[in-house]
Amino acid sequence: MSKNYYDAADLRKFGKITEWNEELGAKFFDYYGKVFEEGSLTAREKSLIALAVAHTEQCPYCIDAYTKDGLQKGITKEEMMEAVHVGAAIKSGATLVHGVQMMNIVNKLDS
Amino acid sequence: MATKSLKARNNDIANTERQLEILSNGIFANRELPTFATKIKETNQFPLRPKKLEILQINLGYMCNQVCDHCHVDAGPDRNEIMTIETMNHCLEVINKTGAQTLDLTGGAPEMNPNFRWFVEEASKRGIKDFIVRSNLTIIKANKKYHDLPDFFKKHGVHVVSSLPHYTKGKTDKQRGNGVFDKSIEALKSLNKVGYGMPNSDLRLDLVYNPSGAFLPGNQQALEQDFKKALKADFDINFHNLFAITNLPISRFLDYLIASENYDDYMTALVDAYNPVAVQNVMCTNTISVSWDGFLYDCDFNQMLNLKVASNVQHISDYHEELLQNRNIVINQHCFGCTAGAGSSCQGVVA
Numbered sequence: 001m002s003k004n005y006y007d008a009a010d011l012r013k014f015g016k017i018t019e020w021n022e023e024l025g026a027k028f029f030d031y032y033g034k035v036f037e038e039g040s041l042t043a044r045e046k047s048l049i050a051l052a053v054a055h056t057e058q059c060p061y062c063i064d065a066y067t068k069d070g071l072q073k074g075i076t077k078e079e080m081m082e083a084v085h086v087g088a089a090i091k092s093g094a095t096l097v098h099g100v101q102m103m104n105i106v107n108k109l110d111s
Numbered sequence: 112m113a114t115k116s117l118k119a120r121n122n123d124i125a126n127t128e129r130q131l132e133i134l135s136n137g138i139f140a141n142r143e144l145p146t147f148a149t150k151i152k153e154t155n156q157f158p159l160r161p162k163k164l165e166i167l168q169i170n171l172g173y174m175c176n177q178v179c180d181h182c183h184v185d186a187g188p189d190r191n192e193i194m195t196i197e198t199m200n201h202c203l204e205v206i207n208k209t210g211a212q213t214l215d216l217t218g219g220a221p222e223m224n225p226n227f228r229w230f231v232e233e234a235s236k237r238g239i240k241d242f243i244v245r246s247n248l249t250i251i252k253a254n255k256k257y258h259d260l261p262d263f264f265k266k267h268g269v270h271v272v273s274s275l276p277h278y279t280k281g282k283t284d285k286q287r288g289n290g291v292f293d294k295s296i297e298a299l300k301s302l303n304k305v306g307y308g309m310p311n312s313d314l315r316l317d318l319v320y321n322p323s324g325a326f327l328p329g330n331q332q333a334l335e336q337d338f339k340k341a342l343k344a345d346f347d348i349n350f351h352n353l354f355a356i357t358n359l360p361i362s363r364f365l366d367y368l369i370a371s372e373n374y375d376d377y378m379t380a381l382v383d384a385y386n387p388v389a390v391q392n393v394m395c396t397n398t399i400s401v402s403w404d405g406f407l408y409d410c411d412f413n414q415m416l417n418l419k420v421a422s423n424v425q426h427i428s429d430y431h432e433e434l435l436q437n438r439n440i441v442i443n444q445h446c447f448g449c450t451a452g453a454g455s456s457c458q459g460v461v462a
Contacts, residue, residue, distance in 0.1 A: 072329035074337055
């Protein structure tokens with residue numbers, strides 16, 4: 001058993017999840033592959049969305065994968081950082097918008 | 112950014128035997144990764160054999176006005192290996208009789224060979240179908256004596272293939288040196304001005320993209336679209352096609368991989384992306400590479416590793432196409448660079 005919860009070498013083994021459930025694993029990877037194909041959005045746009053979400057999910061494997069994917073697609077570091085800020089803005093906005101709930105409760109209870 | 116070649120710096124990796132040692136040891140020796148020979152045996156493609164010869168690629172010398180970080184030639188202003196007239200004459204004799212349809216001149220900066228223009232004039236008389244000169248672009252703006260190169264290329268119907276790692280200044284200059292991007296843009300404008308790269312123009316201008324670090328190139332077509340859109344919008348520049356080329360783990364790129372501790376991961380990425388379909392069309396199967404001193408190689412990369420063709424004919428002065436075609440191609444672990452993903456060659460993807 002690894003001493004760390006996360007090991008960079010595990011990313012390469014992602015495909016192995018199929019070994020313990022062929023049907024669901026295969027369906028997942030098939031779906032995953034389709035999602036990232038060129039569609040109404042370009043593969044480049046999807047890669048930037050994935051990078052932002054990878055950060056908000058705080059998934060180190062996904063950050064590794066989609067930073068590399070961005071480099072391969074010729075995405076610049078400035079574009080990547082802007083995408084991360086989009087994710088961060090939604091995260092902080094999502095926190096702050098709950099402030100309204102706090103305000104509602106205070107306004108109701110505190111005369 | 113270095114201003115001298117590995118050779119001038121007496122760097123260990125300038126020694127080709129040392130490079131081959133690195134490529135055979137480590138993760139390949141301890142069998143964490145399969146060797147290239149093992150991989151191609153899986154699909155019965157070993158030994159790798161040539162198909163019809165299509166491209167004669169001639170390296171006119173390792174001298175260059177640039178010292179790019181990832182140069183597989185280890186080219187630079189301090190390299191004085193330059194093809195002589197005598198060797199050029201041997202090449203012309205071969206061009207007369209070869210079945211190859213494409214002549215591909217490379218370097219270094221081939222234009223820096225003092226007999227470059229004479230050689231192009233002579234070679235162009237020999238009715239080659241596709242006559243390529245690989246130009247680094249900045250050479251056109253490096254000195255007054257090179258300013259008329261676009262007209263010279265046009266006069267001889269040369270197909271210009273030029274490196275441009277990115278359509279942004281930051282990424283290009285980081286890899287190729289400060290000021291390279293601006294000069295390259297100026298050079299592209301000069302080429303466009305005489306008709307190169309314009310829509311429907313017969314004057315072919317293609318760009319070569321290679322990644323600016325330890326990662327593989329993305330989809331060639333998507334990159335081409337991004338380059339076209341950005342270069343048109345930002346600079347009103349036109350070009351025909353973009354060739355995406357994978358960086359091979361040799362020479363300065365190998366040095367970079369090791370120094371940045373990316374070597375194992377990069378080799379793993381290449382092996383993971385191995386595509387047996389790409390093996391069928393890998394460039395060594397249709398190319399002969401000639402070095403500045405007239406020796407023959409399966410490709411430009413083998414030339415830089417000093418891996419000569421496995422044939423009784425090893426020099427341009429003894430050239431015999433039929434004998435040469437009956438050979439096994441020399442392979443090593445660097446070959447994984449040409450078979451990753453959609454594959455890679457001097458003409459871009461192969462699968």
